[in-house]
Amino acid sequence: MPHQPYRIGLLGHGVVGSAFEALLDERKADIESATGRSPEIGGILTRSRGNFQEILERSDVIVEVMGGIEPAGTYALETLRAGKPLITANKQLLAARGSELLGLARKCEMPLRFEASVAGAVPIIRTLDGALGAAEISRVYGIVNGTTNFILSAMEDGKEYGEALVEAREAGYYGADGPTEDVSGKDAAAKMAILARLAFGVDATLDDVYADGIEELHPDDLQYARDFDMTLKLLGSATRENGRLALSVHPTFLPRTHPLAAITGPINAVTVEGEAFESITLSAPGAGGPPTASAVLGDLLAVMRGESYSLSKQATLPIVHDTTHAFYLHVEVADDPGTLSRIAGVLGDEGISIQSVLQRGLGETARLIFILHPTTRPHLQAALTTVGHLDVLRSSPRVIHVLG
């Protein structure tokens, strides 16, 4: 007896949509024997073909891989209102309107799943919602943008930013829309808003996440950091501290021995910390057709089995942009006796202590690189304003976060 069909309405047929169609075809027999139903694409919506209402009516589930906030958002709401489950890979939509969508899904008692929206094949949404659904989490952080990780890896190998950007384009790590969302940190910020919701139960949106990108980095700083045995990553982090949640994306130095230091190229990795389980790290390809389609396929199996997320955490932690950090500070100064001590004195006056310092003579000037013990950004800013008034300064101070 043939299996009863389970009809999938596919919104979007780009890199992920077509990879999903191919993967579904390949894995169909196994899904049939596991669920007793035969998944098939019942309709495809693209800019040039298909009608959403018709597709919705004849589908058992909608898979949205078109991206963007509209019309995807309208389609998502209509899907849930029509009493059909929704699977989406759309980080922008979830970061902008997650509460509305999840609220409607709860009201309609319809599964809404979005594993593919964050970090491609990394099963981080399920892990936060399931394995860690009853756990107390203190911090979630990681590399959630593969394009910038590829660029930073290339820059550490000595490439200029522009050169690395061209390489990333040639390797297909960003498309027609350009790399702005990636290099500005906005893409990572959207993903951190979603992760913060799952890990801490807060209602975070993209606007709640302070994002520093990688555009302003000096390749020199990546080289100098080698002397401190550090490597640079664009890290998103959500940290619970003193009853608040610090949510941000920053280029961040980390020790070469840190597990995330080994994550190079277009791979994503997320670390979750909590007192009971200490530290769990998950890594996998962060983008690309087949890996993202694989995450969508996992969601399809779950929806066919009637599984919703638990979303067991609800909290109203105030969201702040920043917390205390260790910092890397680079300045060029007149190579006079006493310069180091004057700058160290200013830092000390602001209560900022120095972990290590490296001074290199460059003829008439000297380069000073400090690694500072944890302090707040405003504290450091105040100190740098005072340093700026010293007559010994020969360059603007450059500051980069260091993982604490």
Place this chain on the structure above:
Amino acid sequence: MPHQPYRIGLLGHGVVGSAFEALLDERKADIESATGRSPEIGGILTRSRGNFQEILERSDVIVEVMGGIEPAGTYALETLRAGKPLITANKQLLAARGSELLGLARKCEMPLRFEASVAGAVPIIRTLDGALGAAEISRVYGIVNGTTNFILSAMEDGKEYGEALVEAREAGYYGADGPTEDVSGKDAAAKMAILARLAFGVDATLDDVYADGIEELHPDDLQYARDFDMTLKLLGSATRENGRLALSVHPTFLPRTHPLAAITGPINAVTVEGEAFESITLSAPGAGGPPTASAVLGDLLAVMRGESYSLSKQATLPIVHDTTHAFYLHVEVADDPGTLSRIAGVLGDEGISIQSVLQRGLGETARLIFILHPTTRPHLQAALTTVGHLDVLRSSPRVIHVLG
């Protein structure tokens, strides 16, 4: 209105059991608000207190963290037959009688969950069953025994095996039962049987897994391998190849750049490979009270939400002990002209090709270290038998797997 209680019968009150009791107490309020029921320990069974039948009768779920095959197995079967869900951290039981337990759970339509049985806080069971439940997996491999990983890390730092063993005991990485299960590879083998079931749908038991331990290793080999930029791990692996499943545990050299090379001390890490998603790696503490209890707590939330595993894969792949591997080969020989060429000739005659070789003079003898391209164990064994007949040999050849 107070929440209706959800009564947990706890079998075992050692390191994991008491950590679970403490963690449950801490996380109780959140679980209540997520599930609408109030989890509480309704009874505890230890060697000296409690009666299983009484505990079973008044419990809504049984959490078994006592270990060992009996009486845990009888209690597990009785739990499911009584129509109550079962959560277990018992790798021995699952590796020996997994089919029987899972079959009964299916027949009784009762959830049976066992995340804590493999790799502590690493959410590998859920990932294989859920995110990858519809995926085609080609290989699962990793570090699933923390005690041996600790010992190998210490040996790479120059410690003798015996010294490292004492350090592991002092750090509490093995208990009164001694380290035999760990260092013989049996503990890792039990875990690989469970992972093979989830990843490939095979009915594997402990006896199906060929296990080489770490007892016979020479610390010298760990040092020499540095010259090839490799590090040694005890790796369990399940590899689908030519319609068969190769299932084994071996000390294995891997390149220092490999993600698993960075896993040191009592941490566990598992990598899953498949064409679509490429490679997913999960790492976390592999043992210890709170991390293991955290995995049990995740299972409790799932059971309270009525979630069973999907176990969507069913296959009858023949299980074999071994597949092709690259190998490290160490021999000491008479330092005569032509010796290297004679040994290379024997290998070549068996069709084994050499990837790299290092020769060091030691006075009258020389040390030869080969890295061999992938071949089978029987092939290599045949070659070594012939090498053994050469009059130039001054030590028994030593062979260690190299990750291919």
